[in-house]
């Protein structure tokens with residue numbers, strides 16, 4: 209393990225998160241969530257530290273991190289906009305929102321050039337009676353029109 | 366100053382998604398300015414989601430509703446005498462007498478939208494804990510017997526009798542059975558379903574009560590709620606409720622003064638649909654990739670960390686307190702055939718009046734979609750409804766007289782699942798929907814078995830070829846074969862049921878699969894992060 213500045217801070221974040229969940233059974237997921245909450249992602253340098261904390265192989269930890277959609281390897285933009293693409297929102301034109309995002313220069317899966325916003329897809333936000341639904345940084349929005357998505361992408365609402 | 370008037374504004378995330386927080390803030394502000402004395406209480410949602418934000422004012426004539434209200438409406442409403450139930454174009458009358466609500470039979474959802482979800486006093490005043498108290502006075506085997514007698518079947522999709530599962534766990538004795546778990550499946554990944562979320566946000570103590578009853582019934586000491594990360598409000602509400610419940614002595618050592626010790630934790634999922642499948646959920650709870658396990662062993666015998674484990678859906682566990690409180694007979698008296706009690710139907714998609722309809726099994730799809738739902742939101746004709754989530758069948762209007770009943774649906778080649786009904790108007794392209802079903806499976810398969818992992822990818826390609834008109838007949842036959850293979854050869858119902866939406870689309874809407882056209886401009890569903 210190297211001793212570069214960032215490495216030490218990643219290591220300390222991981223060790224602190226692991227310590228906070230020490231008493232829990234099978235706590236890898238809560239620890240990964242905690243690491244991501246602090247660092248914005250689960251960086252590569254976190255893997256060996258997690259392996260050490262959980263007495264697992266690096267491959268095992270890597271396998272878990274990459275299995276779940278939520279865990280990102282690099283931080284997202286300053287704001288994350290998730291467009292629901294599941295059936296109930298499809299029935300109300302979710303695809304129009306996906307096209308709109310693409311035409312606005314931030315297609316699903318990408319971050320705007322200035323790092324302001326990352327656009328992602330999600331399958332159901334539990335708001336299926338008030339679709340199309342979009343989530344912005346954990347906040348749910350219902351009946352989202354393309355115009356409103358534009359405002360959400362620009363951060364003007 | 367006079368006593369403030371209580372005004373309810375839902376805190377449910379669906380209500381918040383259309384401006385409930387802004388409405389609450391506007392009312393609060395009016396109160397702080399001194400002209401009006403208002404106490405804003407944030408309740409759950411009544412489930413009449415098209416009326417959200419639905420504001421309710423406590424008056425001498427009962428709770429008077431107004432909706433849908435925007436923050437801009439608030440000054441006008443107050444001027445019109447909102448606080449005494451005054452007239453206004455948005456006035457709906459007494460909420461409990463709204464025909465849409467009055468016709469329902471709210472059993473599991475009885476308190477949702479009525480109480481302040483995090484008030485233990487409200488909970489008890491509205492009948493909370495009656496079930497748990499009754500259960501604690503009984504032997505575990507008698508609790509299990511009552512649940513069996515009620516006819517309650519798992520609400521997560523498969524409809525397995527809850528009492529029989531509990532009996533298996535209870536009867537695990539001796540070595541290895543020193544520790545047992547109750548795991549609540551709150552992964553609710555199916556599109557078109559939101560009842561788990563709403564009951565957790567609107568009546569969280571009910572889930573805690575149900576899980577404590579299960580713990581007593583089978584001899585478990587620890588519980589987990591596996592809650593999807595897409596539901597931050599439900600996570601926050603459940604965590605707060607667990608802390609309050611500990612303070613009240615409803616959890617922890619000696620629950621309600623009994624000998625039951627029960628601890629409960631929320632575990633947050635990480636965006637994998639497959640983790641709603643119970644064995645995958647158990648692996649995820651253990652901190653692993655959410656891979657589906659081969660059965661046997663069944664989780665009831667070898668579940669979480671190899672210990673006997675009850676896995677039940679949120680709605681199953683939140684129905685248990687009612688069964689214990691009012692007795693199994695009352696519950697069993699509702700419903701039809703082998704589908705006893707009520708189901709919490711969820712109307713979504715292109716529907717005018719979407720939301721929660723809790724009613725006895727046996728209601729028809731038509732009654733749900735037309736009478737309760739009012740048809741499409743777009744105003745165009747209904748073409749199809751997908752029932753039971755992404756793995757459920759697309760039903761044509763001609764089948765809308767099917768009664769909502771597990772067996773009747775199975776006979777029709779469909780499934781009731783978690784009770785979600787997603788409505789589409791006549792602009793839907795059924796070939797695109799069939800393709801999406803395969804794509805979704807390819808995207809969300811855990812990858813353990815080949816029929817699901819590879820079959821779904823092939824399925825997308827074959828549908829594309831059919832629609833493009835390339836060797837249409839051969840490819841249709843190939844699709845049939847592929848569907849057979851996935852149905853028979855998959856390890857779990859992810860691959861096993863994906864053919865259901867595909868086949869139903871093909872059977873009922875063959876014209877949409879005629880060749881020679883490019884599929885609707887649908888953006889491919891490609892993965893963003895992770896591989897699950």
Ligand SMILES: Cc1cc2nc3c(=O)[nH]c(=O)nc-3n(C[C@H](O)[C@H](O)[C@H](O)COP(=O)(O)O)c2cc1C
Pocket residue numbers: 518519520521522523524525550551552553554555638639640641642643644676677678679681682857858859
């Ligand atoms: C792919 C897949 C996804 C599932 N998702 C869920 C879910 O989100 N919630 C749920 O309760 N059950 C889900 N199930 C069903 C569970 O495997 C299991 O049957 C259920 O949790 C048992 O609880 P119950 O008997 O109370 O319904 C899913 C099954 C499959 C195959």
Ligand code: FES
Pocket residue numbers: 292293294295296297298331332333334335336339341556557558
């Ligand atoms: S399908 Fe989009 S919120 Fe459920």
